[in-house]
Amino acid sequence: MGELQVEKHVKYILAVEKRKDNFESVVMEHLRLNGAYWGLTTLDILGKLDAVDQDEVISWVMQCQHEDGGFGGNIGHDPHMLYTLSAIQVLALFDKLHVLDVDKVSSYIAGLQNEDGSFPGDMWGEVDTRFSYIAICSLALLRQLNKIDVGKAVKYIVSCKNVDGGFGCTPGAESHAGQIFCCVGALAITGSLHHVDKDLLGWWLCERQVKSGGLNGRPEKLPDVCYSWWVLSSLIMIDRVHWIDKEKLAKFILDCQDTENGGISDRPDDAVDVFHTYFGVAGLSLLEYSGLKPIDPAYALPVSVVNKVILPCRP
Amino acid sequence: MKITALMVLKCNPEGSDPVILANASDVNHFGYFQRSSVKEFIVFVGRTVAKRNPPGQRQSVQHEEYKVHSYNRNGLCALGFMDDHYPVRSAFSLLNQVLDEYLKNFGESWKTVQSDNAQPWPYLNEALAKFQDPAEADKLFKIQRELDETKIILHKTIDSVLERGEKLDSLVEKSSDLSAASQMFYKQAKKTNSCCTIL
Amino acid sequence: MDEPDPLELLNHLEGILESDPLIDEIGFIHPSQFVLLNEDVGTPSTSVDSVQTTNFRTLFWIRDHKLGISTKVLFPLYVAAKNAFVEAYKNYKLLQRDDKHASMCCSSSSLSLESELMKHSRALLILSCDFGTAWNSRKLVLSKKQSLSMFMNELIFSSVILSHSPKSEQAWSQRRWVIKMIAGNCSNLQEIMERESELVKKLAERSKMNYRAWYHRCWLVSYMSVEQVLQEFNKSREWAGLHVADNSCFHYRERLMLRLFEESEHSQDQDASFDPELHKLLKDEFNWVEKLIKRYVGREALWLHRRFLLTCWIRYFACGDHDRSLASNQRNIRAVDIDMLIDNELELFRSCTILPDSDFEDYQAQATFAATYMVWLKRVLCFIYFFNLAVSFELFTQLILYVLNQQLAGALAIDIQKVETSRVKSLLTNVCPEKSLLWNYLPELCM
Numbered sequence: 001m002g003e004l005q006v007e008k009h010v011k012y013i014l015a016v017e018k019r020k021d022n023f024e025s026v027v028m029e030h031l032r033l034n035g036a037y038w039g040l041t042t043l044d045i046l047g048k049l050d051a052v053d054q055d056e057v058i059s060w061v062m063q064c065q066h067e068d069g070g071f072g073g074n075i076g077h078d079p080h081m082l083y084t085l086s087a088i089q090v091l092a093l094f095d096k097l098h099v100l101d102v103d104k105v106s107s108y109i110a111g112l113q114n115e116d117g118s119f120p121g122d123m124w125g126e127v128d129t130r131f132s133y134i135a136i137c138s139l140a141l142l143r144q145l146n147k148i149d150v151g152k153a154v155k156y157i158v159s160c161k162n163v164d165g166g167f168g169c170t171p172g173a174e175s176h177a178g179q180i181f182c183c184v185g186a187l188a189i190t191g192s193l194h195h196v197d198k199d200l201l202g203w204w205l206c207e208r209q210v211k212s213g214g215l216n217g218r219p220e221k222l223p224d225v226c227y228s229w230w231v232l233s234s235l236i237m238i239d240r241v242h243w244i245d246k247e248k249l250a251k252f253i254l255d256c257q258d259t260e261n262g263g264i265s266d267r268p269d270d271a272v273d274v275f276h277t278y279f280g281v282a283g284l285s286l287l288e289y290s291g292l293k294p295i296d297p298a299y300a301l302p303v304s305v306v307n308k309v310i311l312p313c314r315p
Numbered sequence: 316m317k318i319t320a321l322m323v324l325k326c327n328p329e330g331s332d333p334v335i336l337a338n339a340s341d342v343n344h345f346g347y348f349q350r351s352s353v354k355e356f357i358v359f360v361g362r363t364v365a366k367r368n369p370p371g372q373r374q375s376v377q378h379e380e381y382k383v384h385s386y387n388r389n390g391l392c393a394l395g396f397m398d399d400h401y402p403v404r405s406a407f408s409l410l411n412q413v414l415d416e417y418l419k420n421f422g423e424s425w426k427t428v429q430s431d432n433a434q435p436w437p438y439l440n441e442a443l444a445k446f447q448d449p450a451e452a453d454k455l456f457k458i459q460r461e462l463d464e465t466k467i468i469l470h471k472t473i474d475s476v477l478e479r480g481e482k483l484d485s486l487v488e489k490s491s492d493l494s495a496a497s498q499m500f501y502k503q504a505k506k507t508n509s510c511c512t513i514l
Numbered sequence: 515m516d517e518p519d520p521l522e523l524l525n526h527l528e529g530i531l532e533s534d535p536l537i538d539e540i541g542f543i544h545p546s547q548f549v550l551l552n553e554d555v556g557t558p559s560t561s562v563d564s565v566q567t568t569n570f571r572t573l574f575w576i577r578d579h580k581l582g583i584s585t586k587v588l589f590p591l592y593v594a595a596k597n598a599f600v601e602a603y604k605n606y607k608l609l610q611r612d613d614k615h616a617s618m619c620c621s622s623s624s625l626s627l628e629s630e631l632m633k634h635s636r637a638l639l640i641l642s643c644d645f646g647t648a649w650n651s652r653k654l655v656l657s658k659k660q661s662l663s664m665f666m667n668e669l670i671f672s673s674v675i676l677s678h679s680p681k682s683e684q685a686w687s688q689r690r691w692v693i694k695m696i697a698g699n700c701s702n703l704q705e706i707m708e709r710e711s712e713l714v715k716k717l718a719e720r721s722k723m724n725y726r727a728w729y730h731r732c733w734l735v736s737y738m739s740v741e742q743v744l745q746e747f748n749k750s751r752e753w754a755g756l757h758v759a760d761n762s763c764f765h766y767r768e769r770l771m772l773r774l775f776e777e778s779e780h781s782q783d784q785d786a787s788f789d790p791e792l793h794k795l796l797k798d799e800f801n802w803v804e805k806l807i808k809r810y811v812g813r814e815a816l817w818l819h820r821r822f823l824l825t826c827w828i829r830y831f832a833c834g835d836h837d838r839s840l841a842s843n844q845r846n847i848r849a850v851d852i853d854m855l856i857d858n859e860l861e862l863f864r865s866c867t868i869l870p871d872s873d874f875e876d877y878q879a880q881a882t883f884a885a886t887y888m889v890w891l892k893r894v895l896c897f898i899y900f901f902n903l904a905v906s907f908e909l910f911t912q913l914i915l916y917v918l919n920q921q922l923a924g925a926l927a928i929d930i931q932k933v934e935t936s937r938v939k940s941l942l943t944n945v946c947p948e949k950s951l952l953w954n955y956l957p958e959l960c961m
Binding site: 021022023026027030031072073076077078080122124125126163164168169170172173174176199203206207209211218219220221242243244245248 | 645728
Binding site: 316344345346347348349351380398399400402403404407447448449450453466467469494495496499500 | 539541542543544545546547550551554580582585677678719720722756757758759809810811813873874875
């Protein structure tokens, strides 16, 4: 089995950040804040966060904020929940949450909650359990969960539970490992995991492991490194990770590395990108690969960061 | 369930590139601008796989969500490009049938063919349409006994079909079957999908 | 050839989009592909010449409403489109703010700003389909105009984007937004639903197991009439039968079935739980999927669909205590019914766990799915058995909970015994050793 190419991945992430001179990199600019979060978290897990200019990142992040408190994916882009969470997470990585007007950001998020407890992604209103997770995770990091009706938010998430134990984006929608992460994560943060049928969901999640050791996100799909994060973190949260073959999964992730230029791809021999580099490294961290900082499966941030942010307020 | 292409090739015992005797493909489920590249790829992969299929053997090669099934009967080789879910047994029944039909139509004339044939063979096009439903191919199976006798060699990637040291990537770069546009198409297909960025 | 001016490129692209509103597909193509495309159709395209200089003939290709853009110009074109869009959006928002104060809309300047914004956002989205801010700007204009024809055009535009990027979440979401906007005041909603459903079917052929596409189709169900639901159910069967690995398609059928059950429950005069038509529909689906399971060896999606059907069956047709008007002989019929069902499933299990000496199909996978299906069956039976008095049978959250007929309990106890845990477990370890960690726990936990 190959080793994790730490130095090469660091170099790759730093280089991706700088590229703005070709079509492939600029078409991703609308979600740059999102990309920044994945890239920076990866660097932190690898112990290399000091390789970036903190002040530069923070000043750019703050320029993505709108008057209503929400963040856009880049400067000049409309605000959206997705990027608001990314902004909070990036600031948390640098232990700089205090630069935020906490009241303003949390009001933006809380203001989006619907009567039934669900959340849309922005003012245009499409509801999705992903946004429930984002609201709960963001507000927990800001210690402002009291601003929303948590009971109703949980109730809505539970209404998206399926017969197979999984969750979809709205009630009755097909189970999907990414959506399951969001729902289980939100329930974990709010201390509501008793709503999950752990054996049944654990079973479904374990069935995602295919012969190569990789995980897929739905039945009959090809394996993809991103599910090393979505599935694995969910399994850990419901305490069923000992049901899968961890060694084979680690091997699958390591096989997806570009050992020459760094970065990790969805499957062996495919082209790498910053997202899958995160998913791979974070997955290995969950598998307790040596030399990596442990990552928190619910907050998707290094445990050390979560401890700094959350612990002080715990009774 | 989808058959994208059926092909008949002549394999040369001395190991030079196989010659295409008949080729039928249905690429309508691909984007308009991708179709020409897909067709080129079918030819390229077909030749690559057939060249490495020893006489008398059946093999199935996986490539992403596709499977290429091939059967070389005494140098005359039939290939099918199916998706992963087309039953293997049905696929080989069909290939058997294609070879039988070919011999019935053209006799031994294929042995002297030296260059690719671009003329359509109507039977192959009809077969491509008819056997999209594997149930049709299963009807053939009932009358074919020979199928059970040879084992199939399964390959998980095209790379594993190739000789040691050879890589699909470098074959793609060298191939005269592939235009610059198709090479680009091949590289783009390796790009991971951004739908993983659901958060 | 000199590098073309980015602004001219943008003008040219926007000119093409303006001149052919019927464009139904776009693609980014390699510069060398132009020659090939022109060969394919005979003479080179001429319509573009009239718009701009012949230089553009090697950068843009349009014929039969298919638009190809050379990968060579994507970068400058994107930069120009983005700048133009940002400028137009800024101006539009400024004007909107001013309009609010002056309470005057529809001024000529506002009209031209609107069309600028629509034009540039369209060009930008063709190049970058998930540029959310551009989609938002269009929603802003559309909600202000409230013009049915503009809404319909937006549906067309979104499908052009989907032709190129079938997984674009934003393009799918835009469709739902438009449909919500017109649902109240549109006479041909049913027709639109039909077209939407067709679109998903077409794209699903191109982009397999596309979660976003199938989510959209499921979302449509709540807007459909019962007749349409039934029609969709019948129509999607053939497709599903040829795409047996497509879990999303089976999930769609499940969604349609649930809607039919719901409707039946809501209709007042009927004994919903014993609607003979639904009973037949479920039975047909059962038989059909069994046929598929036997033909297509080792297909996970089929087994999962069967789990759903089984749960449905027990849920709807194996209970009756809630309805005391039901004649006792009818209740007996159901007890017999479920008994037969279990025997049938055990027979299926037996036949699918025989491992023939053959390489052709993945019989190991088939046996694994058959065995885990048994685990599921036993789990469902146990749930009903142990909770039969106050069923917390939390299977379908949206539907009313049923209390199970006491009469069935005895039969169930016998049925549960028929599924031998140890046999299932050793079988699983044998046919699927790579998941032995799971098999260590699973059968006991669920039984």
